Amino acid sequence: MTRSSVHGEETRPGAVRHARGGRGGGEDGDGPGTGGDGGSRHGKGRRSGRRRTGRRHRALRWSATTLAVLILGTAGAGYLYYQHLSDNIEKGERNSGDSKAHRTEPNAAGQTPLNILLIGSDSRASDANVALGGGRDHRDNPPLGDVQMLIHLSADRKSAAVVSIPRDTRVDIPACTDPKSGEKFPATNTIINASLSRGGAGCTLATWQNLTGVYIDHWMTIDFAGVVSMADAIGGVEVCVNQNVDDRPKPGRDGGSGLYMTKGPHKVKGEQALQWLRTRHAWGSDPLRAHAQHMYMNSMIRTLKDQNVFTDTGRLMDLADAATKSLGVSKEIGTPKKLYDLGMQLKTVPTDRITMTTLPTIQDDQDENHLLPDGADAEKMWAMLRDDVPFDDKGTKGKGTGKDATGDKTTEKPSDDAAADSEIGVLVQNATRSTTLGPVRGRAGAVAEALVQKGFGKAAPDTSAALSEERTTVRYPSEDLAGDARRVADALGIPASAVRKSTDVSGVTLVVGADWRSGASYPKQKTPDAGDLPKNSNALNGSDTGKCMDVYERYRW
Known part of the structure; x- marks a missing residue:
């Protein structure tokens, strides 16, 4: 929404509409005045009626003018507040890496899934983040x-489904370009948290797209100070531990977050909320830290729903201010408006x-100290996301929407005008390399021979x-080759x-x-x-309020 459209929608129509309403009230008021004209039957009543009508007109004009000024003033304040929120938001490029994922095709009802990547940054680029996240000697480090x-x-x-990838999971990070500095980073294979430092959130998005085959519509980032601000704006989120916890370094043990609480449920906000989200040692592993974060998010969602945030203007404005200051977005x-x-x-x-x-x-x-995606189980989760299969079994039983999310735009009805098989040129590419497995050598040659x-x-x-x-x-690449591509697909099953139009190829290409x-088939x-879902996905339902985190024995007191 542009500034002019906001001004136009919130100011002028409202003012004109209410101003007209004021004039309409004056015209309706002529009824009694007209009845007063009947006062001519009562002699002096005519003059008195005119005076009352004149005063009414003046009063109504004054009321209409005052109302118009008030509406204009309120709308102006609304515009200024909207502009304030807009100025709060830090924005960046959606994709800054080498990734060719394309939007998912709509289902039969014309609907498409929505995928958002949420990234928590360890940036120390401000005094607030340094105070919350570590020493000043790390302030200039890439986040x-x-x-x-x-x-x-x-x-x-x-x-809705949420998938976390532990920060120490080794993946392929594509070639990326930092949109701010223009610095180019070559493709590499390292832990996934490094992607943010190699081209920003757009590089992390490209990494996820290549790993999952899922088109990601948007990204959002939040840093330490942002977490604290949001937790305070919400008013606290309930979490729970099964034992007393103290996640601090002591002789012979590491520690880091500073989380200290007694067993049982607690409402955390501010810095304690950040400590909960950062705790790793006391839970025992990075995947268990992700599980604790999921508990927090589920509890936060339940809290916001209970607060009726979207129907409470005051609460919504407070949260909007905190959110726009805390989040970076594509x-x-x-x-x-788009965030709303x-x-x-x-x-x-x-x-x-x-x-x-x-x-x-x-x-x-x-x-x-590092992890890898677990082969078939990891691919099963990505397939469920690509095919929009619900992670829960509470909706319609069976499969997902049946759409395919593997790449370029699907042609609904390719041309049947195919050349003779012997005349169709086909380039076969070997793309069998995955995150966990290397390429199958000679695979392109084998399929071409078939x-x-x-x-x-x-x-x-x-x-x-x-x-x-x-x-x-x-x-x-073009409609005249659609039939040829379909013939190739039919021949191999x-x-x-999976037959798709693409501007990235110059002829029929089998990937x-x-x-x-x-x-051969x-x-x-x-x-x-x-x-x-795979049994090792550590699934947690959003309505489950009975879960508490177990504390690793060394961090109990």
């Missing part, structure tokens, strides 16, 4: 994304249809470096939903993904059922 959660709002807006949602609209969409999801999870991981064989055996004599492997794609696709590592893919 790391220690908390990363993908919030998936289903296409029908009836359920620029396409960088206005108060986003909040209203999240508000529609019932608490018992919110599921918080942590990515299934295994220990990194290269570094015992096509030749089926009569596609012009099929050839791409000899460039192996790519990384979660799913196999057949891509084509690739579903029609053999990590989902097809062997065999594409393997059938099973879509998980609703609620069929």
Whole structure:
């Protein structure tokens, strides 16, 4: 929303509408005055009636003018407050990395899921953050994304899923460019929290897109001081521990957050809320820290719903001020109205249809302090997000919306005018490399040979470096090649939903993904059922109020 549109919507129509209402009241008031004209039947009543009518007109004109001034003043104040909120918001590029994910196609009802990446930064770039987060000698260090959660709002807006990736999980980070400095960072393989320092939140978003195959619509960031401000604005969030906890360094043990509380439920806000969210040692691991963060978020959502924030103007304004000061956002949602609209969409999801999870991981064989996505279980979660399958089983049973979220725009009805198989040129690319598995060597050549055996004599492997794609696709650059692409897919058993128009190719291109590592025919893919989460995803339902964190024995008192 532009400034002029805000002014136009909130000021002029309101003023004109009410001013006209004032004049209308005056005209209605002529009724008694007209009746007063009947006072001519009573002689002197005529003059008296005119005086009363004149005074009424003057009073009504005065009232209308005063009302108009008041409305204009209020609208002006509203505009100034809106501008204040707008000025609070820090905005940035949505994507600053090498990622080619595309928006998910709408379902049969024309609805699309909404994916938001929430990043908690350890930035010490202000006095407030230094005081809350560590020594001044780290003030100039690039920020790391220690908390990363993908919030998936289903296409029908009836359920929501959250997936956290522990900060020490090793992944592929693509080549990124810092949008502020212009500094370029080459692709690398390291722990995911480093992505924020290699091109900002847009680089972290690109990393997630490549890892998951999910198009991410927006990102939001929050730092230490922002967490404290938001916790104070909410008025406190209830958390719970099963034992007394003291997460401080002592002889022979590490510690860091400073969290200190007795067993049982506690309402935390301000710095204590930040301590809860940062605690790791006292819980025993980084995945368990993510679980504690999920408890906090669920409790915060329940608290906001109980407070009826969206119907309490005063509370909403306080939270809006705190939120816009605390959050950085991708620029396409960088206005108060768009953030409000986003909040209203999240508000529609019932608490018992919110599921918080942590990515299934295994220990990194290269570094015992690091983690890796746990192969099939990790891919199962990403498939559920791509296909919009609910993480809970409380909605419609069975599959998701059935749409495919692997890449470029799907052609609903490709042309059937295909060339003869022997005349169709096909470039086959090896994209079998995944986060946990290396590429299958010679895979492009093997699939190209399978096509030749089926009569596609012009099929050839791409000899460039192996790519990384979660799913196999057949891509084509223009409508006249749509039929050729469909013929290639049919010959190999690739579903029609994987045939996509793309500007990234110059001819029919078969991209053999990590989902097809062997065999001459594409393997059938099973879509998980609703609620069929991996057992090691540590799922937590939003309505579950009976959970408390266990404290690692060394940190009890």
